Amino acid sequence: MIELDYNQKIQSLKDASSQVFIKTNENTEISFRQWGEVGPILVMLHGGYGSWMHWLNNIYELSKKFRIVVPDMPGFGESELLPYLPTLDQYAQILVDALDELLPDEQYNIVGFSFGSAIGSHMMKFAREKVLRLTLVGYNRTGNMPFKRPKMKSWRDVNSKEELFEAQRFNLSVMMLHKDEKIDDLAITVQTLNTRGGKVRSLDIVATHDLPARLLGVDKPIDIIWGEFDVTLINGIGNAKDRMKELIPEVNCHVIDNTGHWVQFEEPEEFNKIIYDIYK
Numbered sequence: 001m002i003e004l005d006y007n008q009k010i011q012s013l014k015d016a017s018s019q020v021f022i023k024t025n026e027n028t029e030i031s032f033r034q035w036g037e038v039g040p041i042l043v044m045l046h047g048g049y050g051s052w053m054h055w056l057n058n059i060y061e062l063s064k065k066f067r068i069v070v071p072d073m074p075g076f077g078e079s080e081l082l083p084y085l086p087t088l089d090q091y092a093q094i095l096v097d098a099l100d101e102l103l104p105d106e107q108y109n110i111v112g113f114s115f116g117s118a119i120g121s122h123m124m125k126f127a128r129e130k131v132l133r134l135t136l137v138g139y140n141r142t143g144n145m146p147f148k149r150p151k152m153k154s155w156r157d158v159n160s161k162e163e164l165f166e167a168q169r170f171n172l173s174v175m176m177l178h179k180d181e182k183i184d185d186l187a188i189t190v191q192t193l194n195t196r197g198g199k200v201r202s203l204d205i206v207a208t209h210d211l212p213a214r215l216l217g218v219d220k221p222i223d224i225i226w227g228e229f230d231v232t233l234i235n236g237i238g239n240a241k242d243r244m245k246e247l248i249p250e251v252n253c254h255v256i257d258n259t260g261h262w263v264q265f266e267e268p269e270e271f272n273k274i275i276y277d278i279y280k
Contacts, residue, residue: 001196002161007189013059022098024074024082030098031078032071036063040132040279041108043069043099045116046194047138047262048202051077053190054113057268062275069108071095073119075200085200087208092122099127109279113137113264114232115202118209124218135223135278138261140232142212142243149203150174150231155195168192178229178260187265212247223252223278227259227266252278 017033024030033052042062046054052070059068072079074086074094086094099108109132112120117136124131152174153167168188176191177183215222224244226237233240241253256263256270264271 002158002164004161004189004192005185007186009186010053010056010189010193013056016060020102022101024094024098026083026094028074028080028082028094030071030074030080030095032069032098032102034070035059035068036066039066041067041069041103041106042275042279043071043108043110045071045073045095045110045112045120046076047114047116048206049076049195049198050113050115051194051197053077053194054116054262055264056186056190057265058272058275061268061272065276066279069099069102071098072197073116075198077194077197081199085204088118088122088205089125089208091205092119093126095119096123096126096130100130103130107132109133109135111135111137111275112139114140114261115206117141118206121212121214121218122209124220125214131220133221133223133279134218135225135275137225137264138227138230138232139224139244140230140234140240141206141209142233142240142247155192164192168195172262175231176260176262177266178227178258179266182266190265212244215248221252222248222250223254223274225254225256225263225271225274227261227263228255228257229259230261230263232261 020032021029044055051072075081110120117139152171155167158164165188168191172183244251254274256267259266
């Protein structure tokens with residue numbers, strides 16, 4: 001395996017966290033990292049082939065006013081793989097049960113990114129009154145268009161760090177980040193660590209979703225945050241907003257200009273401000 005350079009930002013945030021492993025009924029260990037000591041609890045769910053590092057550019061600032069709880073969901077990052085391929089409901093129930101053990105007497109809010117937004121939507125059914133509010137980031141399951149993953153370059157079949165970075169830079173450009181200057185060494189390092197940590201295909205789990213119909217049963221406030229040029233919105237941002245407003249008139253839609261799918265990494269200051277405004 002090609003060795004990556006030491007990254008101070010990643011290591012500093014890891015060192016600043018408290019990490020707990022919760023064992024599921026399947027005997028699978030789930031890693032939870034926590035930051036912050038005051039304020040509402042934000043349970044932040046990463047995207048497909050992700051980990052807690054999908055929130056790398058947000059944790060430090062948000063932890064000043066919130067208690068941040070970030071799992072590596074089963075099959076990703078430092079968490080173990082489940083012994084079977086779960087349905088989306090099974091996966092959501094497992095996470096709710098783990099949070100009941102981690103936060104037995106406390107209510108929390110869910111902020112889910114991409115794959116995590118689908119998981120969070122299904123968690124609402126099982127968490128019930130434990131969850132106060134739901135925020136979906138890069139949500140693309142609007143029900144009127146297929147999700148087609150852009151063709152990626154293989155990062156596994158490389159012979160050097162240069163080839164690895166070239167492949168990951170390309171993959172980030174076609175899927176995750178809109179502005180080329182945001183595809184820096186940090187973004188590539190996070191992408192590489194995350195994809196290396198993936199033990200299951202998120203699309204195989206999310207294939208069992210019944211979204212956005214599932215959102216119609218949510219009786220808590222729902223916000224959606226998108227990047228203006230999110231490539232996973234096949235019919236564009238305007239259509240996505242119209243579709244979600246049609247389905248859920250009370251939904252609050254937020255769009256960050258000139259930004260792609262991984263919006264919280266690409267424009268963290270604007271993203272954090274929206275989170276502050278939502279949960280103030």
